[in-house]
Amino acid sequence: MILAHAIDTASVDGLDGLTIGRLADAAGHSKSGVATLFGSKEQLQLATVAAAREVFVERVIAPARASSDRGLERVCALISAWLAYSDERVFRGGCFFAAASVELDAKPGPVRDAVVAATQSWEDYLTLSIQRAIDAGELPLLDDAAQLTFEVVSFLEAANTRSLLHASIEPYARAATALRSRLLALGGDPGRVSGIVAVAAA
């Protein structure tokens, strides 16, 4: 798929750095072929966001859902899956949405709206998973699920950026340490929480 290369390019050069001409060259098509396929650059960007969303679900949400039960176990699985998704460089420039969020945060328009909707969807699912852990009594010292979501995604995205910036895996260890520490402070079961590791065992 031509969009796989588009996500990869956008994760490095940004969604604005996408050009129809280079995408066409890489795919072995003519420039006008790609241009008419998508209609406009903005529609190409929107298609890229939609494709990245599918990959994210496939690489983070789906594995965590498959390997864990609801509650704190699911929360830890989502965190570990996200760290692996970033660490494995599913996209050359790391997490596509981390890059797109910062690129577009001050640029209103349909593309930003699509990025916001995608990240909102992921964070809503994380908040729901945390709320289920609260409801099950697995995080007895937490009362605001959305607050923990903010803290979790802060660590994940910071680890992603800093790993790329310094060409190091140390930031993933920093994030894992911060998250284990936070979940323990909220009363999380030490055996569960210790399942958060910087590099996937698998």
Next chain:
Amino acid sequence: MILAHAIDTASVDGLDGLTIGRLADAAGHSKSGVATLFGSKEQLQLATVAAAREVFVERVIAPARASSDRGLERVCALISAWLAYSDERVFRGGCFFAAASVELDAKPGPVRDAVVAATQSWEDYLTLSIQRAIDAGELPLLDDAAQLTFEVVSFLEAANTRSLLHASIEPYARAATALRSRLLALGGDPGRVSGIVAVAAA
């Protein structure tokens, strides 16, 4: 200064989004005037990073140094100054370095090196300030200053991006809550820690 507009533009469109022609128009000069002034686009980018660094020191480091003693008080002052610097939109696209770090994290070269050096310098100062707080016994449950630095900058940058992305000040309150909670868990004095607020009182 022509560079003030360059920082502002780069905080929104990225350092790669800077163009000599538009910068010249905005300053009322000819394109070639700006081109010969900086020599090349890369040197313009490097000059922009250097100018942004000065503004950051002036807006975050200097006020915190002037208003606080070394130790935990200084750490809290740095955090509050950073939140105010982001919240006040010193640059239209929020923190210049948050934007530049993510834009360049997968693009090696002299400009990325300059951004890395600037952020490293800021984080080194934060780590030093935290270490002084540890040495003074003000964070009795913390042993790794660099780990707390990672956690602090994670919250600050996430608040910056999310505030822009959602046009909301709520993320600053999330970051302040997270930071107070973390410093309290590390044994920080409640009176000191409560000085971290989302919106500057001044």
Next chain:
DNA sequence: CCTACCGATCGGTAGG
């Protein structure tokens, strides 16, 4: 500091 210009590349379209 300017005007004027260079080749390259951009998004998009005409025409088939």
Next chain:
DNA sequence: CCTACCGATCGGTAGG
């Protein structure tokens, strides 16, 4: 799906 082309804009330079 292609070739060929449009006007606009890019970084950079010649020449003064």
